[in-house]
Amino acid sequence: MLRKHLREAVVPFSPYYRERITARTINNLKSFADLQRLPFTRKRDLENPRDIVLQPEPAELARRPMTIARGLVRGPRNAKAHLEHEFRPVMMTSTTGRSGAPxxxxxxxxxxxxxxxxxxxxxxxxxxxxxxxxxxxxxxxxxxxxxxxxxxxxxxxxxxxxxxxxxxxxxxxxxxxxxxxxxxxxxxxxxxxxxxxxxxxxxxxxxxxxxxxxxxxxxxxxxxxxxxxxxxxxxxxxxxxxxxxxxxxxxxxxxxxxxxxxxxxxxxxxxxxxxxxxxxxxxxxxxxxxxxxxxxxxxxxxxxxxxxxxxxxxxxxxxxxxxxxxxxxxxxxxxxxxxxxxxxxxxxxxxxGKVKGTLVDFDALEVLLDDVSGLASWQIELRKHRDDPLETDEIVVYCVTAGGKESAAVERAVYDRFDKDTEIHPNEVRFVTMDELSERLGVGVALKEERVVDRRPQFDDASGGSENNEEQEEA
Ligand SMILES: [Zn+2]
Missing domain, CATH: 3.40.50.12780 (ANL, N-terminal domain)
Known part of the structure; x- marks a missing residue:
């Protein structure tokens, strides 16, 4: 099946693999050990997602023996519809990017x-x-x-x-x-x-x-x-x-x-x-x-x-x-x-790390709100609902405005920034005094101000299923 898949679909129609897999390699795939003749593909190789989409030329498809046979038996229109069903993209999903674009x-x-x-x-x-x-x-x-x-x-x-x-x-x-x-x-x-x-x-x-x-x-x-x-x-x-x-x-x-x-x-x-x-x-x-x-x-x-x-x-x-x-x-x-x-x-x-089931780049969170206008200082707190380690994640953003007062405009700007640059949404934006925030940030105590603090209690159990799923990631 692998030989057939590579020979009839991947190598002829994939711009990415056309240059990387030869007919000779395919012919030499005889046992499981021969798989090592095929190159690995890594996430970083998918920078041009279009290149891994199978893009057959109609003329090439028309020459396929199965197409000719189908055309003769059921008519050219049927043969064309069959090929469209096989190749035309009709739906898309995506990864939620770890660091780069999805x-x-x-x-x-x-x-x-x-x-x-x-x-x-x-x-x-x-x-x-x-x-x-x-x-x-x-x-x-x-x-x-x-x-x-x-x-x-x-x-x-x-x-x-x-x-x-x-x-x-x-x-x-x-x-x-x-x-x-x-x-x-x-x-x-x-x-x-x-x-x-x-x-x-x-x-x-x-x-x-x-x-x-x-x-x-x-x-x-x-x-x-x-x-x-x-x-x-x-x-x-x-x-x-x-x-x-x-x-x-x-x-x-x-x-x-x-x-x-x-x-x-x-x-x-x-x-x-x-x-x-x-x-x-x-x-x-x-x-x-x-x-x-x-x-x-x-x-x-x-x-x-x-x-x-x-x-x-x-x-x-x-x-x-x-x-x-x-x-x-x-x-x-x-x-x-x-x-x-x-x-x-x-x-x-x-x-x-994961927050609310979504992969999040913590380095990016550290600087997420740096240039929100009207915002003097801030901290993002990750915690668990009811402090229960099995519960859902919650995000609270503590803010101090330049004027020291609550500001609907700043609140909106904070939510907008999350919406624009992350896939997560804060549960609450809370305005506090500079004193309270300084204490939270560990100003004068910690070596570095803690812009993102993870207060989620850890559930200590290593066994179980998938960590992956960038999807559900979306999930
Ligand atoms: Zn079973």
Whole structure:
């Protein structure tokens, strides 16, 4: 499949790979070890996102034997429509940039079909049922997580309400809608679902019908799973199964765990070997590691059109590597990524962290409000709702104006600056006195004024799912 994919789609039609992969290399791909003949693709190689989009010349396509055959049997118009479905970009998602601009990934009609396939498999592996009612709580956004969940619903031909999450309609509306729909299965980012459940139980709601919870977009510590489980049981839900997923913009798909008994280790992310080739390599040398060894995840989609990457270095480390043995829980024979996912360590120096589920460049936050007019001094505080480490992140901006008074104009300017330069939004802008702010900044005490202070209590649990997901990132 890889040879066919490269020979018939990637090399002829991708401006980026045309120059990097030769026919000879493709012919020499005979075994797994031969993959090393293909170059890696890294995030920094995607600076010109258009170059990785397959852009066939109509004349080239017309010469394809399949096109000629289709034209003869079903007519030229049918042949043309078929090619348009295969190649024409019709949808876009993007990464939320770590430091640079977001990288767009386009989908053709065929890619959307594949998104339905991976979504349907997700439903099957998570042991959902078409008779179930599903609620998708991912934020409406041009990111993989939302669309993967949406197409899982249409592909599985089941009922799904997509609320758009907290950003779209607020917490109360989400509570009402979930309560009204009384779902069997919920798809969400873990922190948001925890937040929602907390509020629901405080309001005395009983979501006893929930049987499946599928989490994505951010890491799911074991403690979070346990807690969600306890909260759902307390609401009367029996036999709930909680599963994590791992996916990324560049693969244009996500992979689920299958249900395991509550409290047990994760079952691994079940891959689709007909749709993606996943390798695990030594992050330093790039050499593939043996089965079951930790390393960096490298992905090559095998049937994608639109934006296409080959041997993409995700920068995600998988602690238990890849396993090819039968899954002891569900009996499937697909490869599985085992253990927990973290970022490759050399990126840590970039001072990137997550706030509200969005990747944020802390170095940029340090200077974000430096030149807001009328603002004399400021501090951005990151904290957790109710100081609960499992809760949602909150952002409070403390401000002192030049005149020392509250100012609606300055408040608006602060919100505008966040909207313009970041993907996060402060919960509150609070005006304080210079004395109070000086104390907060550690003026005269700390070596450097703390413009950004992270007061989020840390939840100490390293196990669990994906850290990656720049998407959900968007999520
Ligand atoms: Zn399984």
């Amino acid at each position: 990288v767009p990934f386009v989908y053709s009609g065929r890619d959307l079909d594949l998104l339905s396939v991976t979504g349907t498999r997700m439903m099957e592996i998570c042991e959902s049922s078409p008779e179930f009612r599903h609620v998708n709580l991912f934020p409406y956004a041009p990111h993989l997580a939302f669309w993967q969940a949406h197409y899982a619903g249409t592909g599985f031909r089941t009922f799904m309400l997509s609320t758009g999450g907290g950003k779209a309609i607020g917490l109360d509306k989400n509570l009402q809608m979930v309560d009204r729909v009384n779902p069997d299965a919920v798809i969400s980012m873990p922190t948001f679902f925890y937040h929602l459940l907390h509020q629901a139980s405080e309001n005395g709601l009983r979501w006893s019908n929930i049987k499946r919870v599928v989490l994505g977009g951010e890491k799911v510590p074991l403690g979070m799973r346990r807690k969600l489980h306890e909260m759902l049981e307390a609401m009367g839900a029996e036999d709930v199964r909680i599963m994590g997923t791992y996916g990324m913009t560049e693969a244009k798909m996500a992979w689920p765990e299958c249900p395991a008994a509550p409290g047990s280790e994760g079952t691994g992310y079940h891959l689709s070997p007909d749709l993606v080739l996943v390798e695990v390599v030594d992050p330093e040398s790039g050499v593939p590691v043996p089965e079951g060894h930790p390393g960096e995840i490298v992905v090559t989609p095998l049937q994608a059109r639109g934006s296409v990457v080959v041997r993409y270095r995700t920068g995600d480390l998988i602690s238990g590597g890849i396993e090819y043995t039968m899954c002891p829980h569900c009996g499937r024979n697909c490869p599985r990524l085992m253990g927990s996912i973290s970022r490759v360590s050399n990126r840590k120096r970039l001072q990137i």
